[in-house]
Amino acid sequence: MAGVVGWFERRGEVPLVRPPGLRDYEPLADDPDRPAEAFSSDAIGGLAFGLEYCDQHGWMSTRTIRCLALDPHNPATIRAFCNMRQAIRTFRIDRIISIFDLRSGRMLSSEEHLALLAPYSGDESSESGSMHALRAAVGDGVFALLHLAMADGRLGETARNMVLAYVRAEAEAVGSALPADAEIELWIDNLSPPLDAVRSSVDNLLAEKDKFVRLLPCLLKIVRLQESFAVQEESVRELIAEVREHFRRKLLEWPAHIRA
Secondary structure, three states: HHHHHHHHOOOOOOOOOOOOOOOOOOOOOOOOOOOOOOOEEHHHHOOEEEEEEEOOOOOOOEEEEEEEEEEEEOEEEEEEEEEEOOOEEEEEHHEEEEOOOOOOOOOOHHHHHHHHHHOOOOOOOOHHHHHHHHHHHHHHHHHHHHHOOOOOOOOOOOHHHHHHHHHHHHHHHOOOOOOOHHHHHHHHOOEOOHHHHHHHHHHHHHHHHHHHHHHHHHHHHHHHOOOOOOHHHHHHHHHHHHHHHHHHHHHHEEEEEEEE
């Protein structure tokens, strides 16, 4: 849980208070939890956004949430870490009144609101079908890139452009159709994958040699953007030098006929 809280505290672009123009509503209440086995963690994990929410009693509140799992059965429900509650809560998708974008803090239009949530509805026959396919094709690489790019909780413009370039290049490489640029950017800007999701993605990438080879140059570019890279690079060079020296010393200990 501390990792999720730390992400919220570090990410400077995220308005953790209610968005401008929204009123204060009290008291706060949450929808009752569904059984944990009803939720699928691979569907919506990593998506994060701010929202104005109407609970089961009709009370309105504003929250900032990081999605953990989804139950797509009607009524579709999200399990998420709620920054206001500092705990995991359940939210019905049809009770989300409005959404604000984490990167910009702006309120999404109704079309953007639907576009952000549609790929997670479970209806692959909808207009968001291309986003379903894209997430399946590039999601692992995107999670790995964002984990490095957002080490301080922020997604800078240069890193964002690199991630978007990877998405387009990888989609072309695997023959996946691309949705509109605005949909892709909306997805990227509201992602912050938790560590367990990143680990799973890396495992998947290591099992697919071609995909990992295509991702590696992007990973290196992202790493070089970090302010601490110069120090890290020198440490890596020193480590490589030590390893080489170690093997040189070991080689001298071997019998002459083997060294020859």
